[in-house]
Amino acid sequence: MHEAAGAPGGLAGQSVEALSEGGALARALPQFRPREAQLDLTEAVADAFERREVLLAEAGTGTGKTYAYLVPALLSGMKTILSTGTRALQDQLYHRDLPRVRDALGVGLKSALLKGRANYLCRYRTEQAKGDPRIVPGAQTALFQRIVAWGGRTRMGDLAELEALPDDSPLLPLVTSTADNCLGTECPFWNDCFVVQARQRAQAADIVVVNHHLLLADLALKQEGFGEILPGAQAFVVDEAHQLPELAAQFFGEGIGARPLVELARDALAECKGVSGALAALQTPARDLEQAVRVLRAALEPLPPRATQARALADPDASDAFETLSSSLQALQLALAAWRDSAPGLDACHARAVEFSARLGRWRIERDFDNDAFDDELPADDDVRWYEATPRGFRLQRTPLDVSGPLRSHRERSHAAWVFTSATLAVDGGFDHVATRLGLDDPRTLLLQSPFDWKSQALCYLPPNLPQPAAREFTGAMLAAVRPVLEASNGRAFLLFASHRALREAAEALRDGPWPLFVQGEAPRHVLLQRFRESGNGVLLGAASFREGVDVVGAALTVVVIDKLPFAAPDDPVFEARLEAIRRSGGNPFFDEQLPQAVIALKQGAGRLIRSETDHGVLVLCDPRLTGKGYGRVFLDSLPPLPITRTLAEVESFLAATTTA
Structure with a gap:
């Protein structure tokens, strides 16, 4: 690996000038002070942008790396995706840092904030949830009414606007959608969908701020040929990049859990409204599925809370519970098949049942499935299947051991500049470990010590x-x-x-x-x-x-x-x-x-x-x-x-x- 180099000039020169003594940032922001490490980083980022290269940069605490990559991103005029580690950092970047730098530079580029669909109110599911017996009378009912009232006046539909809504509120699954339960263009609220509108804003923006979960979900969808969430970009900046390999392992695998299964059973019954005869046909298989989920969770109780698939299937009680769950899921799938043409919601529930049944089957078999989407980049048996029992449920997961192939493949297909940065990337002064895990072959590297004394x-x-x-x-x-x-x-x-x-x-x-x-x-x-x-x-x-x-x-x-x-x-x-x-x-x-x-x-x-x-x-x-x-x-x-x-x-x-x- 070689060190970042290059004399200031072009975009690099403009970026360094903006962050230097007497530059645009110093003139606009009273508290701003130039930092040598920040100037080195912004020069390297700008150089990577211009050359459409890969930069791997550790910038110690206090470097000011956010401004160091925002300045060249804004001055370049390139379509840029900025990805952060968490939604909180995403909000801070979009609502605080980006406007400050944009105003200081005097550029009029459009920006957009794009989050995963679980962050946006789903009008259809909120309508379906009215009168739902799962909403406990009292505080939950009052909070649900607040959500409904807010939903009638919000422009963005971002649930972060509702400060009174806790991150773990049981109401969230009732008022948001997932990739599994979204009705897509069949939804009666499609033209007013907050997720669709957020994606349209992202398509039209020059700078799009996302988080790693959304970035990786997009890559995983592209692997399976379902299209993309994020617009095509000329440059990507991945902040807190040390988190990416572990998160990528989640997204390039697949899972199934207790909550999605229970939600499927309950959604199937909720969708029976107005469909004569459907409730009578679906009530028993839906309740059987819920019971099977409870039985499996109880069967996992004596086992280690987190272990391999082989450990779970070796236990007779757990093995029987998995068989019961599989049978219950297939029974609901069969029952839904007879009603799928009666309503878009029932058709979507049937599709979910088919998908969940397939995931469960793939998780249980001795050898992993053949998935054409991964053939070139991730061998089908290069994974580990495991379970995790949580206080209120369980998760069955298939996780690839090596995500460097899919990450490398997508990065190369993008023909874009990629900047990976964090305060913690190097080990004993070297980047070999993280570069290997990210699928980076001989990237340009930069190691900047914290400017603190x-x-x-x-x-x-x-x-x-x-x-x-x-x-x-x-x-x-x-x-x-x-x-x-x-x-x-x-x-x-x-x-x-x-x-x-x-x-x-x-x-x-x-x-x-x-x-x-x-x-x-x-x-x-x-x-x-x-x-x-x-x-x-x-x-x-x-x-x-x-x-x-x-x-x-x-x-x-x-x-x-x-x-x-x-x-x-x-x-x-x-x-x-x-x-x-x-x-x-x-x-x-x-x-x-x-x-x-x-x-x-x-x-x-x-x-x-x-x-x-x-x-x-x-x-x-x-x-x-x-x-x-x-x-x-x-x-x-x-x-x-x-x-x-x-x-x-x-x-x-x-x-x-x-x-x-």
């Missing part, structure tokens, strides 16, 4: 004399070593745990502490973070899913503690299958997969500490393997250049100095 702003503490992470007493010993740090910082800490068991143990041990405690799972994520920020001296406890998205600037977060090196769970069926595939091909599973993945995850957690030029803090890494194992140096060398100490007194002195500064 890590040597004065931060300190890394490696507590001495801790037991090995597998020891029973590890969490207790780790907390004993961390407590003096929390006392020195007066709380103001974020503790990140490798397991939920350790998280619970820590929460129990710290309940008697003098600091307000905020524990993942005890309140919605955004609520926890808001309370933590406002507390002034709180202690936030989280597990793996909190490694990203905790963005707390200022003194409220002064200490980040990571209990163990974040190696993926060895009992994860997909990860274990991936390691076995590497082993079969002659590779080294630890150095080729486990270590790089853990390094990137550690960098994500450590990145929560310093979020601005004025932040100060201590990173506490409690895993003794950092100094006791040879590979520990790879982790330390991949972190920002912060000083390391093993002395508690030095930590206390640092915190005392930063508190009084």
